[in-house]
Structures are given as C-alpha cells and as structure tokens.
Amino acid sequence: MLLLDGGREALATIQGGRLVPIPFQDLLDPTTAKIRIRYADISSEAYRTLRAYMICLKREDFERSEQREALARAAKLTEPEFVQRFGYVAGDA
DSSP states (O other), rough: OTTTTOSSSSSEEEEEEEEEEEHHHHHHHHTTBBBBOOOTTSSHHHHHHHHHHHHOOOOHHHHHHHHHHHHHHHSSSSSSHHHHHHGGGHHHH
C-alpha cells in the first residue's frame, strides 16, 4: 500500500502481524548518519519463517553452470560478471 500510495524510501517491516513501513531516515543514527544496527532473534519462529521465504544466493547456485547462466541472464549480466559481482554473497563461490 505504501508504494501504491506514492510512498518510497522505506523499509517494510512486520510488527504485530501487520506490515509497517519505516522511513529510511528514521533508521539513521543522527551522530554517524549511518543506519543503526538492528539485531534480530534468529531463534524466533518469525525470523525462521521470514528467512525461509527470502530468496538468497547460496553456494550451490554457483556450482552448476546452468544455474549460474540462468541467474546471470536474470541479472542481465554475463556469467563471469555475475560471479564477480555476487560471488561474495555465497562466500566467494
């Protein structure tokens, strides 16, 4: 709804089962002008559920050439460009 209403520059969060946008400006530390670190309880059911639905690059995505090629095409990059740009995400795969 935020985007449909013309909103932007916000982090989508789930609080109390509801989607609550937080403006990026509210995330900045006024002293450093950097985003404040927010810790998550990675043992919580909410975290595990949300993590399961995230699309994340994994080491296995870089091991099969067919998968690398498909991901590179989706990113509109050549396969070597894709690996160079995103390989670090999977531990320099």
